[in-house]
Amino acid sequence: MTETRSAEVWITGIGLASSLGEGPDTHWNALKQRRINIDEKRFAPYIVHPWAPVNFDTQIPKKGDQRQMEAWQRIGTYAAGLALDSAGVKGDKEVLSRMDMTVAAGGGERDLAVDLAVLNADAKGNSAPNLLNERLMNDLRPTLFLAQLSNLLAGNIAIVHGVSGTSRTFMGEEAASVDAVRIALARVASGQSDIALVGAAHNGERQELLMLYEFGGFNLKDKFAPVWARQEHPGFALGSAGAFLVIESKAHAQARGAKPYARLTRVVADLAQRKQPGAVTRSLEALWNKLGVLGGNVALITGATGAEPVTSEEKTFLSLHPDYAVRATGTMFGQTVEAQFPLGLVLAALSISRGELFPPNDPTGLEVEMSKPPTQIIVVGAGHWQGEGMALVEAID
Amino acid sequence: MRDKFDRPVVVVTGMGVITSLGAGKTDNWAKLTAGESGIRTVKRFPIDGLKTTMAGTVDFITVEPFSSIDLTERMADIAAEEALEQSGIGRKGDFPGPLFLAVAPVETEWPQRLEAGRAVGKTEFDFSDVLRVSGGGRFEQYHRRFMFGSVASHLAEIFGTKGSPISLSTACASGATAIQLGVEAIRRGEVDAALCVATDSSVNVETLVRFSLLSALSTQNSRPEAASKPFSKNRDGFVMAEGAGALVLESYEAAVARGAKILGVVAGCGELTDSFHRTRSSPDGKPIIGCVRKALADAGITSEQIDYINAHGTSTPENDKMEYLGISTVFGERAKQIPVSSNKSMVGHALSAAGAIEAIFSLLTLEHQRIPPTINYDIPDPAIPFDVVPNKARDAGVTAVMSNSFGFGGQNVSLILTREPI
Numbered sequence: 127m128t129e130t131r132s133a134e135v136w137i138t139g140i141g142l143a144s145s146l147g148e149g150p151d152t153h154w155n156a157l158k159q160r161r162i163n164i165d166e167k168r169f170a171p172y173i174v175h176p177w178a179p180v181n182f183d184t185q186i187p188k189k190g191d192q193r194q195m196e197a198w199q200r201i202g203t204y205a206a207g208l209a210l211d212s213a214g215v216k217g218d219k220e221v222l223s224r225m226d227m228t229v230a231a232g233g234g235e236r237d238l239a240v241d242l243a244v245l246n247a248d249a250k251g252n253s254a255p256n257l258l259n260e261r262l263m264n265d266l267r268p269t270l271f272l273a274q275l276s277n278l279l280a281g282n283i284a285i286v287h288g289v290s291g292t293s294r295t296f297m298g299e300e301a302a303s304v305d306a307v308r309i310a311l312a313r314v315a316s317g318q319s320d321i322a323l324v325g326a327a328h329n330g331e332r333q334e335l336l337m338l339y340e341f342g343g344f345n346l347k348d349k350f351a352p353v354w355a356r357q358e359h360p361g362f363a364l365g366s367a368g369a370f371l372v373i374e375s376k377a378h379a380q381a382r383g384a385k386p387y388a389r390l391t392r393v394v395a396d397l398a399q400r401k402q403p404g405a406v407t408r409s410l411e412a413l414w415n416k417l418g419v420l421g422g423n424v425a426l427i428t429g430a431t432g433a434e435p436v437t438s439e440e441k442t443f444l445s446l447h448p449d450y451a452v453r454a455t456g457t458m459f460g461q462t463v464e465a466q467f468p469l470g471l472v473l474a475a476l477s478i479s480r481g482e483l484f485p486p487n488d489p490t491g492l493e494v495e496m497s498k499p500p501t502q503i504i505v506v507g508a509g510h511w512q513g514e515g516m517a518l519v520e521a522i523d
Numbered sequence: 524m525r526d527k528f529d530r531p532v533v534v535v536t537g538m539g540v541i542t543s544l545g546a547g548k549t550d551n552w553a554k555l556t557a558g559e560s561g562i563r564t565v566k567r568f569p570i571d572g573l574k575t576t577m578a579g580t581v582d583f584i585t586v587e588p589f590s591s592i593d594l595t596e597r598m599a600d601i602a603a604e605e606a607l608e609q610s611g612i613g614r615k616g617d618f619p620g621p622l623f624l625a626v627a628p629v630e631t632e633w634p635q636r637l638e639a640g641r642a643v644g645k646t647e648f649d650f651s652d653v654l655r656v657s658g659g660g661r662f663e664q665y666h667r668r669f670m671f672g673s674v675a676s677h678l679a680e681i682f683g684t685k686g687s688p689i690s691l692s693t694a695c696a697s698g699a700t701a702i703q704l705g706v707e708a709i710r711r712g713e714v715d716a717a718l719c720v721a722t723d724s725s726v727n728v729e730t731l732v733r734f735s736l737l738s739a740l741s742t743q744n745s746r747p748e749a750a751s752k753p754f755s756k757n758r759d760g761f762v763m764a765e766g767a768g769a770l771v772l773e774s775y776e777a778a779v780a781r782g783a784k785i786l787g788v789v790a791g792c793g794e795l796t797d798s799f800h801r802t803r804s805s806p807d808g809k810p811i812i813g814c815v816r817k818a819l820a821d822a823g824i825t826s827e828q829i830d831y832i833n834a835h836g837t838s839t840p841e842n843d844k845m846e847y848l849g850i851s852t853v854f855g856e857r858a859k860q861i862p863v864s865s866n867k868s869m870v871g872h873a874l875s876a877a878g879a880i881e882a883i884f885s886l887l888t889l890e891h892q893r894i895p896p897t898i899n900y901d902i903p904d905p906a907i908p909f910d911v912v913p914n915k916a917r918d919a920g921v922t923a924v925m926s927n928s929f930g931f932g933g934q935n936v937s938l939i940l941t942r943e944p945i
Contacts, residue, residue: 172654194801227796231692232671233628238650244633245640246647256571258633258728263572266729268736272801272931276628276671277692281932284798290810293796293934294700297628298672298690305689309704316711333650337639338631340657342666395687397679511667512676513687 132315136379136386136522137475139213139372141205141325144459144469145175145365149208150476157473157484162458164350164363165331171347172340174330175460177366180204186286196235196273197366199282202327205368206283209323213372214384216287221382224291226322227280228310230303230464231295234274236334240265279327289323300429301395301513302326303467308393308515310373320378325370326464335364344433344510353432353456354441354490360434362510365460369468371475387475388503388519392417395515406439409514410506411446417518423498425451425483427474428506429466432456440508444492450504451496457487467507467515474503474519524775524944526790527823530710532944536783537610537771538883539602542870543579543764547605552887554869555895556916560748561870562762568728575740577747578726579764579871590632594724596674598767598876599624603682603720606769610783612716613683620714622684623704624675625697625721627875631669633729635662674722684718694930695835697721698768698878699938703792705772715777721879722767731763737802739839751872752899753836753865754843754911761837764871768879775944787886790923790939791822797933804845810935811849811927818925818937819853824945826854829861831894831919833885833926834909836865837872842929847907862919864912868898878928882938885924889942894919 142148145163146156165176182200185207186192192200210216215225244261272278277295284290294309296302303326310324339345339362346361373390394416398409426444430437444452455469462469477483483500486493505517524532540547543561544554554561561579567589570576584601586593613619640648642656667673675688693700698721705717734740741760743750751762778785795817797810804811819826835846851858866884873880888894897911923945926938 169651169654233630236630241636242648242650245637245643245653248637248640249643249648250646255569259569259572259732262729262732263574263735266732266736271733271737274628274630275692275694275931277694277930277932277934278801280796281801281934284796284933285801288798290796290798290933292794293693293932294704295692296689297626297692298675298688299670301672301687302690305687308687309689312711312713313707318707318711333654334631336654337650337657338666338669340654341662341669343658343660343663344666345658397676397687399680509672511670512672515687 133317134376135311135314135373135390136376137371137373137388137390138379138384138386139209140387140472140475141209141212141370142472143180143201143205143208144367145178147178148180154476160485160487169336172336172345173350173363175363175365176331177201191286194269194272195282198234198327198329199273199279201329201366201368202279203282203286205327206323206325206370207287209370209372210287219288221321222288222290225289226292226310226313226319227283227289228306228322228324229280229295230306230326231276231279231297232464233276235332237266237270238333299463300466300507300509301515303464304395304507304515307467307517308395311390311393314373314375321374323370323372325468327368328366328462328465330364330366330460346432352488353430353454354488354492356432360432362431362433362456362461365462367459367462367465367469369465369472371468371471386522388478389522391518391520393517397513400512404439406436406508406514407442410440410443410508413514413516417504417516419504420502423501425496425500426504426506427453427455427470429470430454430456431461431510433510436508436510451483452493467505470505471517471519474505478503478519478521532775533706533709533772533789534775534778535770535786535789535886536612536773536778537606538786538886539605539769540880540883541581541598541602542766542873542880543581544870546601548887555884556893558896558898558914559869560898562747562750564747567726574735574742575731576744577750577762579762580726581765588634591724591727592629592668595626595722596677598724599674599678599720599722602767602769603678603718606771610771612771616681617683618718620684620716620718621686621708622675622679622688623701623717623719624678624688624690625701625875625879626674626690627723627725628692629669629671632727635665678720682718692875693934694932695874696878696928696930696934696936697875698880699928699936701879702770702789702882702938703936706789706792709772709774716773719772720769721876723873723875724765725874726763726765734763741838749899751838751868753838753868753897754904754907754909755900756902756904758838758840758843761839762871764873766870766873766876766880768876768883770879787889788941788944790941790945791818793818793821793937795935797935802931803841808845808848808852811845812852814935814937815849815853818939822939829923829925830921831888831924832861832863833881833924834863834865835927835929836867838867843907847909859908860910862894862912863909864895864897866895881926882940885926885940888924889921889940892918892921
């Protein structure tokens with residue numbers, strides 16, 4: 127194999143909107159106050175972290191565009207706009223026309239009224255072969271399809287914000303965004319691109335998603351508990367978030383006078399065959415060894431979901447590295463699936479740029495205080511059913 | 524060997540394909556060059572009340588009970604198996620590189636949704652009742668089955684690809700994007716080989732209705748085999764189809780070192796996003812023009828060196844018009860002379876898989892020096908004066924092919940495929 131040149135890559139833009147609000151300051155204050163926003167009633171017994179409403183007009187000025195999207199796309203397009211603003215490239219046609227876009231996405235909202243009408247008719251014994259055909263032909267909104275297609279989050283970001291270099295959408299739950307960031311970084315580091323927008327969005331207030339995760343027994347029910355305190359009642363509470371980053375080569379950032387939040391040094395990923403007990407622990411340990419962690423002021427921000435057995439296997443991995451402060455985003459933000467890894471990266475970049483790690487939010491004692499400014503933050507993502515990834519985010523000297 | 528930009532040359536050493544015409548390269552190539560159609564009236568589900576009642580379904584591979592995601596996975600298995608066997612790379616279950624998989628977005632499908640609904644046991648209920656019966660393990664297998672990453676996870680396990688497998692969607696350009704990601708990884712020097720697979724089995728009632736409601740599909744149901752008529756004046760939409768394509772990509776050096784037969788070269792990839800509209804191309808054609816130019820530039824060649832264009836050619840009024848605008852702008856007067864044919868006239872539009880299937884057909888065109896036709900070309904569209912290789916295959920000297928893929932969401936990808944390194 128051949129070596130290609132490897133440019134230093136900076137995180138120069140962050141965009142975050144979630145159940146805790148929007149923007150760096152709001153999130154920072156919420157994290158400092160250990161705030162958690164949950165709704166235990168709306169979908170009881172299931173718990174969700176509801177999206178904190180924003181004024182979409184500020185990032186998606188045309189109402190027509192907003193109407194063409196469902197919630198997950200509005201959340202993502204909004205957060206992508208925040209990231210572009212933060213990087214200072216919003217509206218910069220020259221940069222946007224050659225900007226990479228790598229988005230991790232699931233699918234969009236279904237029209238549950240249509241689904242329920244079919245299910246109820248079926249339950250009443252109306253199993254005529256054309257029942258489904260007739261209901262779908264008559265009741266589905268034509269444009270809903272475009273709000274459901276995975277690649278149409280990227281499509282909407284292109285339309286609304288003008289990002290129009292490359293556009294790739296990766297799918298596959300938590301692992302999709304690890305790979306999205308991994309490939310975006312590889313392209314910039316190797317010189318295949320100079321600048322990239324990367325991220326994901328998730329709307330957790332969706333009953334068809336609750337159904338899908340209920341099939342596998344993954345939903346957190348009845349009583350909320352922080353991620354590390356769920357062994358007796360494992361599971362996750364779905365969350366809503368849009369998390370995007372602008373990454374670019376140091377040279378490109380300096381040439382346009384952009385200030386970095388942090389350096390994105392490395393992203394690694396693997397797919398453990400989880401039928402074997404301990405596979406996740408071994409996979410995470412192998413990824414850790416590839417990262418180049420120096421020791422010293424190191425912290426970990428993990429997207430641990432609270433699902434089992436993966437969360438326990440991740441705990442075993444963490445116990446091998448007891449000297450480092452750990453923060454689980456799942457406690458505060460819930461399970462935002464594709465958005466969890468970029469969310470961790472945004473918080474890592476924010477913590478490094480502010481020179482402090484946000485406080486623990488964990489009654490079990492696994493998360494400890496960190497008084498020194500973090501110089502390296504490892505972002506960890508182990509998917510609830512498959513896929514493991516890690517990123518190394520570093521302070522720039 | 525490195526290309527003129529000092530990047531590793533990327534070659535193809537294995538190919539596998541399934542379309543509505545059949546399974547395997549041999550069968551597909553024979554039928555494709557005979558101008559046969561794989562489009563039929565749908566038998567898989569009732570067609571009462573539907574505006575479009577035909578598709579290029581893959582009915583010769585059965586999964587019981589039928590589900591789109593199960594057939595998607597099965598076709599990917601078979602196509603990848605064929606590609607790996609031809610390539611002879613690695614060992615069985617131990618492919619020495621990553622997987623890039625183009626696959627349609629996944630959702631719980633109707634049979635399973637109805638099963639959950641019936642489990643409620645009431646005749647009037649809401650969704651919380653459905654949720655109440657969804658847990659407890661009775662539908663446990665549906666969680667994994669309807670995860671977006673499930674097909675890639677399965678392929679990674681049985682073929683032993685390395686690292687985290689990537690599932691991707693760029694709508695109807697997905698198959699080309701899977702190849703592009705493999706090319707980029709090899710050019711970066713990260714890997715010596717990549718398995719690029721694209722698979723799609725979207726012919727279920729809901730997906731058909733969704734495309735139908737967007738007025739994207741042909742409604743010329745009376746003669747299904749004649750409905751897909753790219754570049755014809757009376758074209759009225761695309762015909763949904765199923766299929767899979769798999770390619771083993773390797774660096775030239777790695778392929779030669781192990782004595783592999785080189786089937787062709789992926790000389791260039793171009794991509795440009797259209798920010799104009801969710802389903803329509805920018806009327807000035809600039810994104811398609813830019814995409815085609817980027818592909819030529821990436822290959823380091825000029826339009827004069829392209830001998831054949833394997834068109835996206837969906838048979839929708841909009842696409843075919845815009846594709847002509849794009850190609851004629853870049854190719855000038857030559858746009859009227861260069862052969863431009865659409866495989867979709869015969870196999871239909873295999874959506875996420877189309878880009879890979881058509882790249883394989885482009886490589887077979889290079890191998891056999893024979894251009895597959897555009898069938899159903901009886902009433903030419905005077906606004907599109909392409910040489911579409913009407914109705915009959917044609918022998919021709921072909922050294923470089925451009926294969927185009929365009930999709931909803933402004934996705935445009937063009938690949939340049941050649942017989943020899945350039």
